[in-house]
Amino acid sequence: MQIAQGQMRKLHLCADCAQEQGVTDSASFSLAEMILQGGGQPEATGETPDVRCPSCGFSLDDLRKTQRLGCSHCYIIFREELLPMLRNLHDAVLHTGRLPQGVAATRRLREELDGLKAELGDAVAAESYEKAAELRDRIHQVEQALDQLHN
Amino acid sequence: MMRFDTLLRHPASWMSARGKDGDVAISSRVRLARNLAGREFPGWARPASRSEVLDEVEPALLALSAMGDPFVRGYDKLERESRQVLVERHLISREHAARGVGSAVFINRSQSLSIMVNEEDHLRLQGLSAGFGLDEAWDTAHGADCELEEKLEWALDSQLGYLTACPTNTGTGMRASVMLHLPALALLEQIPQVVQGANALGLAVRGLYGEGTDALGNLFQISNQTTLGPSEGEILARLTKVVTRVIEVERQARANLVETRPRRLLDRIGRAYGALCHAWETSSVDALNNLSLLRLGVELGIIERHLLDDFDLLLLEIQPAHLQRGAGRPLEPEERDEVRAAILRERLQDLPPPRPERLRQGGTV
Numbered sequence: 013m014q015i016a017q018g019q020m021r022k023l024h025l026c027a028d029c030a031q032e033q034g035v036t037d038s039a040s041f042s043l044a045e046m047i048l049q050g051g052g053q054p055e056a057t058g059e060t061p062d063v064r065c066p067s068c069g070f071s072l073d074d075l076r077k078t079q080r081l082g083c084s085h086c087y088i089i090f091r092e093e094l095l096p097m098l099r100n101l102h103d104a105v106l107h108t109g110r111l112p113q114g115v116a117a118t119r120r121l122r123e124e125l126d127g128l129k130a131e132l133g134d135a136v137a138a139e140s141y142e143k144a145a146e147l148r149d150r151i152h153q154v155e156q157a158l159d160q161l162h163n
Numbered sequence: 164m165m166r167f168d169t170l171l172r173h174p175a176s177w178m179s180a181r182g183k184d185g186d187v188a189i190s191s192r193v194r195l196a197r198n199l200a201g202r203e204f205p206g207w208a209r210p211a212s213r214s215e216v217l218d219e220v221e222p223a224l225l226a227l228s229a230m231g232d233p234f235v236r237g238y239d240k241l242e243r244e245s246r247q248v249l250v251e252r253h254l255i256s257r258e259h260a261a262r263g264v265g266s267a268v269f270i271n272r273s274q275s276l277s278i279m280v281n282e283e284d285h286l287r288l289q290g291l292s293a294g295f296g297l298d299e300a301w302d303t304a305h306g307a308d309c310e311l312e313e314k315l316e317w318a319l320d321s322q323l324g325y326l327t328a329c330p331t332n333t334g335t336g337m338r339a340s341v342m343l344h345l346p347a348l349a350l351l352e353q354i355p356q357v358v359q360g361a362n363a364l365g366l367a368v369r370g371l372y373g374e375g376t377d378a379l380g381n382l383f384q385i386s387n388q389t390t391l392g393p394s395e396g397e398i399l400a401r402l403t404k405v406v407t408r409v410i411e412v413e414r415q416a417r418a419n420l421v422e423t424r425p426r427r428l429l430d431r432i433g434r435a436y437g438a439l440c441h442a443w444e445t446s447s448v449d450a451l452n453n454l455s456l457l458r459l460g461v462e463l464g465i466i467e468r469h470l471l472d473d474f475d476l477l478l479l480e481i482q483p484a485h486l487q488r489g490a491g492r493p494l495e496p497e498e499r500d501e502v503r504a505a506i507l508r509e510r511l512q513d514l515p516p517p518r519p520e521r522l523r524q525g526g527t528v
Contacts, residue, residue, distance in 0.1 A: 097330055102334065102389045104389070105392075108393065109395045
């Protein structure tokens with residue numbers, strides 16, 4: 013019985029296969045290796061211009077076929093295709109978990125900066141110059157903190 | 164550096180020790196997938212690039228505070244039979260065992276931390292613990308992650324979190340799981356309900372060796388499916404809640420069987436005992452299923468516990484790669500069944516038969 017992603021299917025295998033499928037069979041190794049190693053990057057398919065990641069050469073076609081990505085840059089190149097895929101898999105497209113200390117700090121500061129800039133816009137529009145001056149000071153502070161993190 | 168034989172002779176304490184809720188929960192693990200920024204993922208990378216990744220991460224892995232006196236081996240120097248032994252010990256994945264150039268494994272002395280290099284992702288950090296020990300497993304994996312992030316630059320996205328080769332792991336990159344022994348629910352044919360319930364809450368239920376494997380020996384792994392959206396803490400809390408509930412339900416099922424079907428229960432355990440102690444040809448499926456019933460007998464108090472302290476080790480010894488390593492040569496399937504039966508007879512020869520009169524007072528805790 014195999015249960016994954018809400019689906020159950022029965023595998024009919026002899027005892028040894030059931031126990032050892034892919035575990036000791038040396039033939040399955042070479043097969044796995046062949047598939048897993050991404051075996052030589054495929055030649056261009058020709059007619060239809062396929063979008064490729066400029067960093068690693070992985071194509072949209074590869075993504076559709078393998079449901080895998082070639083490198084982290086692919087997440088930017090194929091974002092449009094990926095977001096619905098991620099939403100489908102996880103019901104969400106925003107990471108709220110931890111990030112490495114430095115990165116998390118940078119992100120927090122950037123968010124704060126965006127918020128402050130928006131507030132500044134409102135303050136200027138409302139002609140609250142005192143508040144605007146205060147906000148400019150804070151924006152300056154956050155920008156300095158960001159500079160520090162990056163150095 | 165620890166030798167392979169030393170690793171094999173001293174099985175992990177998480178494997179041999181009885182942890183929290185050890186009557187149902189066998190072991191726990193937390194795995195974090197991490198990739199280096201600006202590098203092709205292993206499945207798409209050329210062999211040379213994978214080797215460079217290994218060279219880059221190796222000093223950082225060896226410097227981990229939890230990595231004292233580790234077992235470290237590149238797969239160019241670890242034959243496939245030995246990798247299979249590590250798969251059977253749950254220290255590496257089947258997928259990783261099948262990999263080649265640039266793949267390596269780093270296992271600390273206590274085997275509570277196993278790091279796979281160039282699996283589907285550049286790094287897979289696994290924390291392992293006995294019983295229902297998700298917190299401990301998390302501390303181990305998270306501790307390694309925190310130390311590594313000071314030295315290595317991870318592939319990240321401010322919106323999507325940690326980036327992984329497969330979108331199913333994007334976000335936290337975390338897969339947490341608990342291995343449960345559910346013989347009573349299996350006897351009562353209630354496993355499908357457990358699976359449905361877990362699935363409805365976004366959790367997966369898999370067999371003994373993870374994805375795509377059969378539920379042998381009534382052993383089931385429950386793990387999170389979602390890695391993007393909820394935080395690590397939220398994912399672990401949800402899994403903990405469900406596992407706690409499944410453990411309760413299994414205990415209720417055991418009590419229910421003792422109450423309503425004692426004869427059936429004694430019959431199954433008695434037959435398992437007979438087959439294990441007296442059979443001359445035992446397939447691994449039969450062995451695992453019978454050992455599951457014997458373990459149930461121990462938990463119900465009708466089979467002596469002390470002789471089965473190394474129950475999980477026996478479970479390992481009869482796996483194909485372990486059998487062949489013990490024999491020192493490849494064995495045909497029929498030979499394996501014969502050798503397996505002999506090991507079981509020998510190891511269980513001093514085990515007294517079940518004592519039915521203890522059934523009621525023994526019970527589950």
